[in-house]
Amino acid sequence: MDVVLSPEEEAFRQEVRAFLAEKLPADIAEKTGNGFRISKQDHVRWQKILHEKGWIAPNWPAELGGTGWTPMQKHIFDEECALAGAPMVIPFGVTMVAPVIMKFGNEAQKERFLPRILSSDDWWCQGYSEPGSGSDLASLRTKAVLDGDHYVVNGQKTWTTLAQHADWMFTLVRTQDTGKPQEGITFLLIDMKSPGISVHPITTLDGSAEINSVFLEDVRVPVENRIGEEGKGWTYAKYLLGHERTSIAAVGRSKAQLRKLKGIAKVELAGGKPIIEDPDYARRLAQIEIDLLSLESLVLRTLYAESEGKPVGAEPSFLKIKGTQIQQGLTELLMEAIGPYAAPYQPEAFRDEGWNEEPVGPDYGPALAPLYFNWRKASIYGGSNEIQKNILAKMVLGL
DSSP: OOOOOOHHHHHHHHHHHHHHHHHSOHHHHHHHHHTOOOOHHHHHHHHHHHHHHTOSOTTSOGGGTOOOOOHHHHHHHHHHHHHHTOOOOOHIIIIIIHHHHHHHSOHHHHHHHHHHHHTTOSOEEEEOOOTTTTTOGGGOOOEEEEETTEEEEEEEEOSOTTGGGOSEEEEEEEOOOSSOTTTTEEEEEEETTSTTEEEEEEOOTTSOOOEEEEEEEEEEEEGGGEESSTTBHHHHHHHHHHHHHHHHTOHHHHHHHHHHHHHHHHHSEETTEEGGGSHHHHHHHHHHHHHHHHHHHHHHHHHHHHHTTOOOOSHHHHHHHHHHHHHHHHHHHHHHHHGGGGSOOOGGGGTOTTOOOOOSSSTTSTTHHHHHHHGGGGGTTTSOHHHHHHHHHHHTSOO
């Protein structure tokens, strides 16, 4: 299901493959390929290798440290990284807050933050979600009150991914209570070492604790850390979410999972035959592959439109819905393929330090159930799929 490449694009694919073969650390590729946990140190080590090559930020303008690649080159790079077992670049800095700083930040903010995002010297997290707000982001209650040349912030953020490692958090705070809920929201960059911040890990169904509750008590944030105008944060937040939803489609990663699924389905048996020969299983696998091919086509069209400066419409919402449906469908078929070996819970098998026992079942078994449970959240974060359907209803159908 590969797209047809020009000779130049095929040469670029070979260049990326050669780079990955030489520079991607084997231990990181082995962890990623088997679904084991990737530490912050692993991520930073790989991201610094990409930075040294000049390939850390394909979505940035070349003059600010981007690659200057075409949309197809970006797509090829993502796909080859996924197939080689390279961990995804943590998106909060490079993909999410950096475009906001570029478009709405001042020159001092660009000079201060962008180089350290490129070099991975700063680790970012996203302070959007709050308890009680659900998918209604505009109902957020974390308040920021201006006191001289600082905002004093009080409130709580939740489901904050990887906040326990973060140096900075980009966040939405309420600076005005009157008017529409979307008004009076301000976009702040908060130093996570500021007094008054506490981070509490939340253990999820997959046994990990990558998400957190973040409490902010009388946290003083310099006004110079505000992006754009006070009360215009909703505009900046929507711009950021458009980038997040496009990246959530994760076509390259899904293609790598599809290849892994086919390999497993050829060796796991059902009724004495490889499960891939079961007509119903084969039909569902084929449907996912067709959906993934269609999604890939739409991602490329969207990337080309963005590269030509055309405004992005409802496409990110569709990419988010379909991309996460495919990801969840793949994990469901993976779980079904290994049958009872999906049941044992062996967190030690994720290559935590100090454990060298054999896993129950095949080597790829222990990580599949956590992967399945982890991907249940994909249809919720970045704006739930239900919210995305409302956006499509308004923007496309005019309802």
